[in-house]
Amino acid sequence: MRVSVFGATGSIGESTFDLLSRRDDITTVALTGGRNIVRLAEQARALRAELAVTAHPDCLDDLRAALAGSGVAAAAGTKALIEAAARPADWVMSAIVGAAGLAPGFRALAQGATLALANKESLVTAGPLLMAEAARHGARILPVDSEHSAVFQALAGEDLAAVERVIITASGGPFRTWTPEQLRRATLAQAQVHPSWSMGQRITIDSASLFNKALELIETREFFGFAPEQIEALVHPQSIIHALVGFRDGALMAHLGVPDMRHAIGYALNWPERRALPLQRLDLAALGQLSFEPPDPDRFPALRLAREVMRIGGHAGAAFNAAKETALDAFIGGQIGFLDMAHLVEATLDALLTDTALTAPVQSLETVQAMDQISRQTARALARQLDFAGH
Numbered sequence: 001m002r003v004s005v006f007g008a009t010g011s012i013g014e015s016t017f018d019l020l021s022r023r024d025d026i027t028t029v030a031l032t033g034g035r036n037i038v039r040l041a042e043q044a045r046a047l048r049a050e051l052a053v054t055a056h057p058d059c060l061d062d063l064r065a066a067l068a069g070s071g072v073a074a075a076a077g078t079k080a081l082i083e084a085a086a087r088p089a090d091w092v093m094s095a096i097v098g099a100a101g102l103a104p105g106f107r108a109l110a111q112g113a114t115l116a117l118a119n120k121e122s123l124v125t126a127g128p129l130l131m132a133e134a135a136r137h138g139a140r141i142l143p144v145d146s147e148h149s150a151v152f153q154a155l156a157g158e159d160l161a162a163v164e165r166v167i168i169t170a171s172g173g174p175f176r177t178w179t180p181e182q183l184r185r186a187t188l189a190q191a192q193v194h195p196s197w198s199m200g201q202r203i204t205i206d207s208a209s210l211f212n213k214a215l216e217l218i219e220t221r222e223f224f225g226f227a228p229e230q231i232e233a234l235v236h237p238q239s240i241i242h243a244l245v246g247f248r249d250g251a252l253m254a255h256l257g258v259p260d261m262r263h264a265i266g267y268a269l270n271w272p273e274r275r276a277l278p279l280q281r282l283d284l285a286a287l288g289q290l291s292f293e294p295p296d297p298d299r300f301p302a303l304r305l306a307r308e309v310m311r312i313g314g315h316a317g318a319a320f321n322a323a324k325e326t327a328l329d330a331f332i333g334g335q336i337g338f339l340d341m342a343h344l345v346e347a348t349l350d351a352l353l354t355d356t357a358l359t360a361p362v363q364s365l366e367t368v369q370a371m372d373q374i375s376r377q378t379a380r381a382l383a384r385q386l387d388f389a390g391h
């Protein structure tokens with residue numbers, strides 16, 4: 001099987017690398033990364049990749065030097081990422097973080113590859129486009145987000161018409177029990193420690209604000225096509241149940257497992273087979289109990305905003321994600337406080353409501369990217385205007 005990994009140096013990329021390293025029936029076509037050139041070159045040498053690509057042209061000399069004598073070709077930049085996605089491969093991991101992951105995954109679909117989709121932003125910003133492109137080229141998208149992989153597995157062999165509801169779980173993040181006043185003062189250091197999952201910095205902070213769960217509600221809608229009212233989020237601090245599917249006969253099918261992304265990645269890699277994976281097995285007796293609670297929409301407004309995005313449709317997902325990424329940058333940069341992120345995203349969506357492009361149906365990558373840019377500019381302007389001094 002010919003395999004490429006986009007975002008190979010990240011958290012999902014490393015878990016994918018771990019699984020690929022254990023196989024002897026894999027040919028690695030392309031590995032891509034950002035600024036972690038040392039690691040990208042190590043992976044490319046270990047997997048004997050044909051090509052390694054960094055997203056940053058200023059890193060190309062370092063990449064070439066790190067790959068000297070290895071036989072692995074080096075390239076850099078956005079165009080090189082797209083060209084790498086066009087190289088024939090059977091299975092492509094989409095694990096670049098953020099909206100930058102959309103275009104390479106989209107291009108991989110055009111060659112009929114199976115796209116293992118960790119980059120949830122692709123479905124949030126351009127769901128209809130991505131699903132139509134896959135259908136047009138006979139390509140398959142397999143969800144790698146743990147909740148969506150769990151729903152996909154719970155639905156195997158089932159009639160979609162018999163599904164009443166889908167429940168995706170959320171750990172609740174490090175601030176699950178915090179008061180609004182504590183949340184207002186939450187620091188970057190506190191927000192980037194996740195209680196149950198080990199993930200990249202950005203998704204970890206999104207988990208603390210529940211923006212990650214907001215993206216996942218939209219992702220569920222776009223991937224499976226369920227109505228927004230059928231999709232629920234449930235706080236489950238142990239992160240053992242990843243999702244549940246409720247059927248019209250009252251049955252609720254849950255997917256359980258240790259919080260280790262190699263399960264969802266391995267499932268997508270081996271699908272439709274189930275092969276052995278090097279994961280710790282769940283000991284329910286040792287766990288003793290699992291707990292659940294409803295998410296609090298007042299302390300965590302991201303889920304309410306996701307519902308608004310699903311109601312608006314069109315390019316609202318692209319606007320929402322870009323505003324969220326801008327707000328996250330501002331929080332990481334110390335310009336705004338933790339709670340200001342949701343305020344800024346909401347203010348950006350409100351400001352864009354008068355723009356007819358927001359509600360226009362998603363038709364091309366270009367319209368999605370244009371909305372992404374407008375939303376980032378609007379969010380940056382609002383961040384300057386709004387009074388976030390009190391954070």
Ligand code: NDP
Binds near residue numbers: 006012121197199200
């Ligand atoms: P990381 O931040 O750990 O890794 C991101 C990867 O993308 C790195 O390889 C990074 O390169 C690369 N990258 C960053 N910016 C760019 C860019 N502008 N262009 C091209 N490449 C870039 O992220 P995660 O692995 O945590 O997450 C990846 C995706 O998977 C996200 O969409 C996330 O929501 C999703 N996901 C992650 C989960 C997890 O457990 N981590 C679970 C479910 C979904 P470098 O580091 O070399 O700079």
